[in-house]
Amino acid sequence: MIAAAPSPLDLVDLPFMRTALLELGLLAVAGGLLGTWIVLRRLAFFSHAVGTATFPGLVVANATGFSAQGAGLAAALLYAGGVERAGRQGRAPGDAATGVLLVAALAGGVVLASDVSHSGAAVDQLLFGTLLGLGHGDLALSAAAAVVAVAATATVGRAWTAIGFDPDSARAQGLPADRADLLLLGLVAAAVVAALPAVGALLVTSVFVVPAACARLLTGSVRSMLPCAVAVALVQGALGLYLAYWLDTPPGPAVATLGAVSYALLALVRR
Amino acid sequence: MTAAVRADGLTAGYGGRAVLRDVSFELERGRTLCVLGPNGGGKTTLFRALTRELRPLAGIVHLDGRPAYVAQTERTRLDFPVSALDVALMGTLPRGRWWLPARHADHAAALAALARVGVRELADTRFGELSGGQRQRVLLARALVQEAGVLLLDEPLAGVDPASAETIASLFGELRREGRALLVSTHDVESARRFDLVLCLNGRQIAFGPPDDTLDRATLESTYGAELIVLDEAGPTRAITVQHHEH
Numbered sequence: 255m256i257a258a259a260p261s262p263l264d265l266v267d268l269p270f271m272r273t274a275l276l277e278l279g280l281l282a283v284a285g286g287l288l289g290t291w292i293v294l295r296r297l298a299f300f301s302h303a304v305g306t307a308t309f310p311g312l313v314v315a316n317a318t319g320f321s322a323q324g325a326g327l328a329a330a331l332l333y334a335g336g337v338e339r340a341g342r343q344g345r346a347p348g349d350a351a352t353g354v355l356l357v358a359a360l361a362g363g364v365v366l367a368s369d370v371s372h373s374g375a376a377v378d379q380l381l382f383g384t385l386l387g388l389g390h391g392d393l394a395l396s397a398a399a400a401v402v403a404v405a406a407t408a409t410v411g412r413a414w415t416a417i418g419f420d421p422d423s424a425r426a427q428g429l430p431a432d433r434a435d436l437l438l439l440g441l442v443a444a445a446v447v448a449a450l451p452a453v454g455a456l457l458v459t460s461v462f463v464v465p466a467a468c469a470r471l472l473t474g475s476v477r478s479m480l481p482c483a484v485a486v487a488l489v490q491g492a493l494g495l496y497l498a499y500w501l502d503t504p505p506g507p508a509v510a511t512l513g514a515v516s517y518a519l520l521a522l523v524r525r
Numbered sequence: 526m527t528a529a530v531r532a533d534g535l536t537a538g539y540g541g542r543a544v545l546r547d548v549s550f551e552l553e554r555g556r557t558l559c560v561l562g563p564n565g566g567g568k569t570t571l572f573r574a575l576t577r578e579l580r581p582l583a584g585i586v587h588l589d590g591r592p593a594y595v596a597q598t599e600r601t602r603l604d605f606p607v608s609a610l611d612v613a614l615m616g617t618l619p620r621g622r623w624w625l626p627a628r629h630a631d632h633a634a635a636l637a638a639l640a641r642v643g644v645r646e647l648a649d650t651r652f653g654e655l656s657g658g659q660r661q662r663v664l665l666a667r668a669l670v671q672e673a674g675v676l677l678l679d680e681p682l683a684g685v686d687p688a689s690a691e692t693i694a695s696l697f698g699e700l701r702r703e704g705r706a707l708l709v710s711t712h713d714v715e716s717a718r719r720f721d722l723v724l725c726l727n728g729r730q731i732a733f734g735p736p737d738d739t740l741d742r743a744t745l746e747s748t749y750g751a752e753l754i755v756l757d758e759a760g761p762t763r764a765i766t767v768q769h770h771e772h
Binding site for chain 1: 573576577578591592593594595596600601602605606607608611612615616618619623624625626627651652664667671677
């Protein structure tokens with residue numbers, strides 16, 4: 255039996271819902287803007303891999319009391335640095351290598367969780383997030399990610415566009431292409447870590463790829479894609495949270511499912 | 526007079542392995558140079574060394590200022606959501622502080638460059654929706670906006686319609702008269718005759734000099750090997766090449 259629809263105002267009235275909504279709003283700004291660059295630069299798989307790469311670090315942090323964000327950030331930046339280095343040497347990290355890393359990170363994390371720390375119950379949270387149990391620190395980190403995403407897009411956006419469109423000419427023009435790429439990978443890694451408490455290691459794609467991929471289908475220029483991706487992320491976040499509240503499901507997976515369905519529908523309509 | 530472009534004993538390649546050896550030439554301002562050679566002969570490698578994307582394995586390169594580089598059109602991302610005007614505006618990035626938004630003067634310069642190559646009316650069209658010749662003209666507009674003294678153009682006439690080819694060729698003449706130095710690589714042996722100088726490459730330098738001195742049968746055979754088809758046995762050597770494109 256599906257319960258009667260609750261009042262949408264509960265999202266604002268109930269403190270834990272208000273916090274979740276605020277977090278989704280902040281992540282919409284960070285994820286929509288950085289997601290636009292992720293989609294345009296074909297880094298979708300990278301951002302997913304960064305999220306998953308943090309999982310073993312989160313398990314260890316969870317068991318030892320070490321800062322989860324610190325451990326996640328260390329793992330994510332290490333991975334981003336490796337990818338940038340491989341790219342600079344002219345060999346993109348192959349899909350096979352990334353696939354192996356994903357399996358190793360997931361399996362290693364689960365082994366650590368069950369055999370070492372015996373904290374199996376927390377694995378769900380680390381993988382899928384807990385939008386309804388966020389603290390002020392989590393919100394502050396997401397707010398910082400949003401501010402940095404806005405600032406980076408405003409200042410480096412033109413260069414990222416030129417480098418993504420035609421890297422050879424951009425380099426010949428004297429644009430610092432390697433440093434701009436490293437900055438983008440580093441920012442994505444850091445923003446993914448900021449999103450981990452809310453959506454977990456496996457669902458970061460729902461924040462950093464899905465809204466921008468939808469916006470890509472709806473718009474015809476980089477300038478319009480950026481605000482559109484933020485708007486799509488806001489709508490998907492608020493609607494997903496409301497549906498989760500109504501249907502009594504975990505909010506992270508609800509937002510992710512809604513995003514996937516809306517992308518599939520848009521892709522069908524735009525075909 | 527100092528050369529706008531000079532290479533002396535240049536050897537360049539990838540991962541320490543040379544694919545182009547011992548290239549030496551000079552180009553002054555107001556002169557045009559055609560770079561001829563087969564696929565894999567080292568034309569693009571030469572350009573990458575001139576733009577300093579590749580560090581020479583041996584020898585030196587000197588350029589008078591930063592060049593404007595037009596890579597082969599297939600190096601651009603056709604699915605990128607940018608208009609012709611957006612692409613031309615990219616040429617303004619290093620003119621000032623690239624981290625600031627485009628200024629009114631940048632827009633005016635980009636539109637003027639598009640008008641100069643005859644595609645002003647396509648300013649708002651998506652780059653990926655343009656024809657091959659129109660795309661090449663937009664990339665040329667981006668190079669013009671850079672106001673560089675040296676222009677490096679990698680196969681600007683490949684896959685280009687006759688009308689665009691005509692516009693591009695007459696633009697070369699204008700740029701030459703403005704005192705800019707042009708390096709242009711091409712497949713087309715016949716079009717090389719319109720340049721002041723010709724540089725023939727096939728993994729190494731085969732010849733360098735005015736077209737009348739360089740475009741003879743022996744040089745072209747050394748440059749192209751089996752890819753060369755000689756059209757006229759008598760008189761000046763007229764020849765075409767068979768190009769095997771790598772996809």
